[in-house]
Amino acid sequence: MISFGLTEEQELVRDAMREFGAQVLRAAARDADETESVPDAVLDQTWELGLLSTQLPESVGGQGEARSPVTNVIALEALAYGDPALAIAATQPASFAFPILDQGTEDQKKRYLPLFCGDKFHAAALAFVEPTPVFDVATVKTSAEPKGDTFLLSGTKNFVPLGDRSSHFLVIARNTASADEGAAALDAFIVASDAKGVVVSAQEKNLGMRALPTHTVSLENVEVAAADRLGGEEGCDVSQIVANARTGLAATMVGLSHAVMDYAVPYAKERKAFGEFIAQKQAIAFMLSDMAVEIDATRWLTWKAASQLEQGLDPVKAAHQARAYAAEQTMKIADNGLQVLGGHGYIREHPVELWYRQARTLSVLEGVASL
Amino acid sequence: MIDFTLSENDQKLLAYVRSEALVARKYAREYDENEHEFPPDELPEKDEYPGLGSVMGGRTEEDTTMATLSMLTSMGTFWGDYSVRIRQGRGALGNAALGAAGTDEQKMKFGNMVLAMAITEPGCGSDPSQVQTTAVLDGDEWVINGEKIFVTTGCRADGVVVWATLDRSAGRAGIKSFLIEKGAPGFVVAHKEKKLGIRADDTAAYVFTDCRIPRGNLLGGNESVEPKKGSGGFKGVMKTFNMTRPGVAAMGLGMSRAAIDFTRDLLREAGHDVDTYGGGVGSQTAVVERFQRLETMQEAAELTVLRAAWLSDKGQPNNREASISKAKGGASVRLITQGCIDLLGPIGASREHLLEKWFRDVRITDIYEGTQQIQHLIIARDILGYGRAELS
Numbered sequence: 175m176i177s178f179g180l181t182e183e184q185e186l187v188r189d190a191m192r193e194f195g196a197q198v199l200r201a202a203a204r205d206a207d208e209t210e211s212v213p214d215a216v217l218d219q220t221w222e223l224g225l226l227s228t229q230l231p232e233s234v235g236g237q238g239e240a241r242s243p244v245t246n247v248i249a250l251e252a253l254a255y256g257d258p259a260l261a262i263a264a265t266q267p268a269s270f271a272f273p274i275l276d277q278g279t280e281d282q283k284k285r286y287l288p289l290f291c292g293d294k295f296h297a298a299a300l301a302f303v304e305p306t307p308v309f310d311v312a313t314v315k316t317s318a319e320p321k322g323d324t325f326l327l328s329g330t331k332n333f334v335p336l337g338d339r340s341s342h343f344l345v346i347a348r349n350t351a352s353a354d355e356g357a358a359a360l361d362a363f364i365v366a367s368d369a370k371g372v373v374v375s376a377q378e379k380n381l382g383m384r385a386l387p388t389h390t391v392s393l394e395n396v397e398v399a400a401a402d403r404l405g406g407e408e409g410c411d412v413s414q415i416v417a418n419a420r421t422g423l424a425a426t427m428v429g430l431s432h433a434v435m436d437y438a439v440p441y442a443k444e445r446k447a448f449g450e451f452i453a454q455k456q457a458i459a460f461m462l463s464d465m466a467v468e469i470d471a472t473r474w475l476t477w478k479a480a481s482q483l484e485q486g487l488d489p490v491k492a493a494h495q496a497r498a499y500a501a502e503q504t505m506k507i508a509d510n511g512l513q514v515l516g517g518h519g520y521i522r523e524h525p526v527e528l529w530y531r532q533a534r535t536l537s538v539l540e541g542v543a544s545l
Numbered sequence: 546m547i548d549f550t551l552s553e554n555d556q557k558l559l560a561y562v563r564s565e566a567l568v569a570r571k572y573a574r575e576y577d578e579n580e581h582e583f584p585p586d587e588l589p590e591k592d593e594y595p596g597l598g599s600v601m602g603g604r605t606e607e608d609t610t611m612a613t614l615s616m617l618t619s620m621g622t623f624w625g626d627y628s629v630r631i632r633q634g635r636g637a638l639g640n641a642a643l644g645a646a647g648t649d650e651q652k653m654k655f656g657n658m659v660l661a662m663a664i665t666e667p668g669c670g671s672d673p674s675q676v677q678t679t680a681v682l683d684g685d686e687w688v689i690n691g692e693k694i695f696v697t698t699g700c701r702a703d704g705v706v707v708w709a710t711l712d713r714s715a716g717r718a719g720i721k722s723f724l725i726e727k728g729a730p731g732f733v734v735a736h737k738e739k740k741l742g743i744r745a746d747d748t749a750a751y752v753f754t755d756c757r758i759p760r761g762n763l764l765g766g767n768e769s770v771e772p773k774k775g776s777g778g779f780k781g782v783m784k785t786f787n788m789t790r791p792g793v794a795a796m797g798l799g800m801s802r803a804a805i806d807f808t809r810d811l812l813r814e815a816g817h818d819v820d821t822y823g824g825g826v827g828s829q830t831a832v833v834e835r836f837q838r839l840e841t842m843q844e845a846a847e848l849t850v851l852r853a854a855w856l857s858d859k860g861q862p863n864n865r866e867a868s869i870s871k872a873k874g875g876a877s878v879r880l881i882t883q884g885c886i887d888l889l890g891p892i893g894a895s896r897e898h899l900l901e902k903w904f905r906d907v908r909i910t911d912i913y914e915g916t917q918q919i920q921h922l923i924i925a926r927d928i929l930g931y932g933r934a935e936l937s
Contacts, residue, residue, distance in 0.1 A: 175555065175609045176617070177548045178855045184547075244547050310825025357823065413823060439928060454936050459925035460918075466928050467849070467869045474848035475841075478549045485550065491822040495841040540825055 178477070184245050191249045194223065195256025195429075199264075200525075203257035206385030207528055210377065212263040212336070214295075220264035221295040225249060225545060226271060234283060235291030241275060243418070243483035246545040247425035247476055254429025255436075258532050259385035261426060262544045266335045269543035270298035270344050272418060273362060277410040281401065286364065289341065300419070301331040301343040301365075301391050302541030311346075311416045311540050312357045316393065318347035318403075325349075325403060327363060327371075327396040333542060337374050337389025340367055344404065345393065346412060346541070360412040362404035371396035382531030417479070417489040419543035420497035424476040426544070427500040427536055428469060434511035434529050435465040442514055452514070461510040468503040475499050501537035508533035552607045555614065561600045562618045566625020568594070570899070573626035576745035577902050581737075583701055584628045584745050610858035612788065616795040616850050623799025624806075626899075627906050628745035637698050638662035638914075639706040641789055642722060646765040655724055658703035663693035663751055670695075671919050673708060674717045678753065680709040680763075687723060687763065689731070689756040697913070699749025700737050703727055706764060707753070715770040722764035731756030742905030789914055790867040791853040794874025797910030798847055801878040804903045805843055808885040811892065812836060832888065839884045846870075846877035865927040872920035875911030882907050 180188065202216050225246075230236025246268075253261035271290045274282050289296050304315055316329025327347055334343065343365045352359035367374060375390040404410040439462055442453035452458045479492035508530045512519035519526040551559065568590050576584050588594065597618070609617065622629045639660025643652060669675035678691025689709055696705065704726040712719040725732060731754045738748040812819045812832065819836045826834075849870040856863035882904040886893035893900050911917045926936050 175548055175550070175552050175607055176613050176851055176855065177546060177609075178852055179546060179859070181546055308825075308827040310827040312824050312828040356828065416823065435928075443929060451935075453925075453929050453931070456922075456925075456936075459929065459936055460921045462928060463872075463921040463924035466865070466924050467873050470852065470866070470869050471845040471849050471873055474852055475845050477547050478844075478848065481547050481549055485548075487550070494822040494837075495844055498838070499841050499845055 178474070180248065184248050187245055188248050188252050191223075191252035192255060194220075195253045195261065197256075199253060199256030199260045203260060203385060204522075204525065204528065206257075206260060208384075208522075210379075210384040211387060212260060212385050216260055217264050217295040220253075220260075221293075225265060226268050227291045230271065230275060230287050230291060231283070234287035236287070241272070243421065243480040244477065247421060247480040250422055250425040250545045251429040251432070251473070251476075254426040255433045256429075257385065258426050258430045258529075258536060259383040261429070262335060262383070262542065263386045264295075265544040266340075267296055267298050268545045269300035269335070269419070270340075270342060272543075272545075273300070273344055273404060273410070273415050274364070276414065276418075277362075277405050279401075279406040282364065282404065282406070286342065297336045297340040298342040299334050299336060299340045299344070300346075300415070300541070300543045301334045301337075302346045302415075302419070302543075303331060303333040303539070305330055305332040305390065309540065311412075314346055314348055314357075314360055316345065316347040317350050318361055318363060318398075319350045320400075323400050325363060325398045325400065327365065327393045327398055330390060330392045332378065332390040333380075333388045333539070334374075334391045335386055335388055335542065337367075337391050338377065338387070342366055343372075343391060344415075345391075346415070349409070357413055357416070361409050362412060362415065363398045364402040364404065365393070365396060365398055367391075369396050369398075380535060382528075382533070382535035384531075413490050415543070416541065417483060417493035419541055420493040421476060421479040421483060421489070422544045423536065423539060423542065424472065424479065424493075424496035424500040427504040427533070428473045428476055430529055430533060430536065431465065431469045431472065431500075431504045431507040434507050434526065434533075435462065435469060437524070437526060437529075438462060438465070438511045438514040441518070458514055461514060465507045465510065468507060472496070472500045472503050497540075504533045505537045551609065551617075552605075554602055554604060554608045555617070557602070558597065558600050558614070559617055559621050561594075561597070562621035563624060565594045566622050566629055569625045569629045573628060573745075573899055573902065574896075576628050577742075580739060580744040583747065610855070612854040612857045613851055616791060616854045619792060619795040620799040620802060620847065620850075623796045624803045625799075626745075627743050627796075627800065637702060638789060639702065639704070642706045642764065643724070646722065647724075648766050650761070651724060651764065651766075655704060658726070659698065659701065660724070661696050661699045661702035661705040661749070663696045663699070663705050663707045665693065665695040667692055667694055671916055674720065676708050676710050676720055677713075678707065678709040679713075680711055680721060680723060682711075682760065682768075683757075685760045686757045687760060689723060689725065689753040689758065691753050692735075693751040693753075695738070695913075696749040696751055698746060699751065700734060700747040705751070707751075711768070712770045715772075718772040719770045721768075723758060724762040724764055725753075725756065725758050729756055729758055741908060742902065743909055787863055787867045788854070788857055790871040790920070791850045791863075791874075793910060793914045794846070794850045794870045797878040797907045798843065798850065798874050800903045800907045801843055801881040802847075804882045804885045804900055804907075805840055807898070807900055807903075808836065808888055808893070809840075811889055835884065836888060839881050839888075842877045843881055846873045849873045865924055868915070868920040868923040868927075871915060872917050872924065875917045875920070878907040878910050 228237040229241040232238035318325045349361045371394045373392045378388045475496040479496040482489040482492045639662040710719045733752045735750040853866040853870040
């Protein structure tokens with residue numbers, strides 16, 4: 175049955191994350207962007223919310239609640255409303271842990287998931303993006319060559335969130351032994367960041383999302399045990415990882431768009447020109463109403479993708495649609511938000527210029543995941 | 546719980562709707578090319594389609610709720626052809642107004658008629674508070690004088706709900722709705738419009754010259770011209786639109802969905818892999834990328850319609866969402882049908898196929914029952930907390 179109804183628990187999560195996002199993340203966002211770093215206090219405070227560990231099984235030390243992609247997009251949107259960069263930084267470990275939970279062998283779950291059930295934030299990242307023009311998830315070049323009981327990984331990954339402090343990476347690579355082409359030939363490998371041949375370079379300098387430190391990770395003939403191929407001998411379905419990542423990115427962009435609208439609306443009601451508030455002019459008012467329309471449209475596409483994931487239906491199409499649509503609309507909304515503020519949108523005193531840069535960065539990201 | 550799947554009952558019902566719609570599609574071109582003809586009330590194949598009741602079955606809590614379901618059935622119906630609407634005259638806008646605001650007596654008397662709705666005049670469209678048609682009480686009768694245009698289904702309807710003012714100085718509070726039957730003295734159907742699309746649906750112009758109707762035909766029965774708070778008066782009438790707006794968007798989206806499906810089939814035959822989602826800029830052709838963008842837009846617009854209806858099912862206010870769905874739907878169906886023709890080239894523009902007809906038919910979606918710009922006014926006022934005085 176078609177329903178847009180949140181459960182009581184989801185309403186609680188939304189409200190709590192909204193408040194946390196507004197109070198903790200929004201308050202730290204500008205400084206974190208200027209210093210291009212994420213404060214430990216933010217990571218730890220977000221960790222205490224237990225967003226990840228509650229959804230990990232009791233057998234590995236988690237609280238054993240069902241993993242809910244729908245609840246996760248609701249939480250993520252609310253956190254991103256506070257600040258998208260900090261929201262992704264603080265939920266970064268999920269980009270490593272959830273694929274293992276979803277597709278890992280029992281042995282892999284036992285070995286790696288307990289890392290995320292402690293009191294402190296523990297970083298581990300999905301390493302997917304590659305530094306090539308027109309990168310998309312189907313054009314991954316990093317290779318994994320089977321050799322005896324191991325795989326040899328070679329290639330370069332960039333935009334790896336918190337790459338310098340991650341204990342492990344989940345590296346997406348092309349299995350050279352695979353007869354498939356495109357995304358079907360991809361596999362995921364669990365790689366320790368101190369493994370021989372792994373080099374994590376200095377922090378990348380990005381246009382936006384600066385509060386999310388990212389790193390280039392290069393791999394040169396890195397030996398990975400076959401037991402660390404996600405899913406073991408069966409391998410895994412990378413399209414599921416992609417669908418999760420895309421759905422999360424879409425939710426992040428909805429949160430960002432909503433933040434822009436909620437900032438531009440009161441501004442337009444205070445700013446006067448030619449004897450009336452600019453919000454009273456259709457040229458401005460219609461930019462704002464268009465934001466309301468597209469935020470709704472994007473959110474429902476995101477919810478649909480999340481519910482496909484949750485119900486075990488093929489999520490590829492819905493997740494693709496949600497991310498692609500969110501990317502287009504978020505860029506437009508941030509762009510118009512800046513325009514409503516005029517010169518004030520251009521200076522760093524207001525958050526709109528920050529959101530504008532974040533929107534440009536977020537909307538081209540593929541293969542970056544969080545909750 | 547958030548859910549976008551259809552129950553078995555839902556699926557059965559929608560399969561029936563689509564199958565009937567596909568039959569109706571056979572006659573789509575005929576009534577487009579012959580604008581002067583009216584499609585008969587019933588399909589020649591009517592015996593195979595005994596009505597929705599035959600497949601409704603016992604609805605359970607697993608099934609989609611009624612207003613939301615009606616959006617899905619409407620999309621399914623219009624996916625077949627616009628003319629199906631004509632065959633379902635009881636759903637005309639005047640009937641919606643009667644259902645929302647009529648007294649029990651009026652519902653008894655007019656409930657079995659197809660009722661058009663006459664609001665627009667030669668000098669007023671989107672701003673109905675400027676209505677010039679007058680109603681004057683004379684003994685036990687109202688005397689109606691004025692002109693109405695763009696009356697949808699106005700030729701075929703048995704009667705009409707007419708907006709007229711009792712007192713121009715009272716502004717919006719003076720505007721009332723009147724139930725007028727065909728054949729009332731002084732009521733003339735002046736002519737039938739010739740249109741870009743939706744040609745199977747007639748559009749009439751009316752003239753009322755000292756047209757006399759019983760006093761009891763004032764819809765809802767309230768003769769006061771004092772401004773009322775809440776759901777009474779003008780606002781009450783405007784509320785009629787909170788469900789019809791998503792409904793109109795659903796109609797347009799049914800047709801644009803047909804355009805998408807037709808385009809997909811032809812592109813597929815030509816070897817374009819339009820069904821494989823998941824690639825990005827590095828691995829998709831321009832054709833596939835453009836097609837998938839159109840389909841995504843369709844999906845997004847449909848969801849705003851379902852959302853507006855779902856709120857109504859839950860008894861929650863949906864004024865903003867109704868306008869969002871109409872603004873989004875109206876804008877999307879234009880771009881989608883234009884884009885489909887773009888992808889197919891001259892084949893898309895040929896009258897050998899229905900795509901060019903859908904392109905013409907959907908264009909009205911963004912105009913009638915409130916243009917996209919009127920919807921944006923409503924949405925903007927809502928998010929800004931403004932009334933008409935602050936934002937006009």
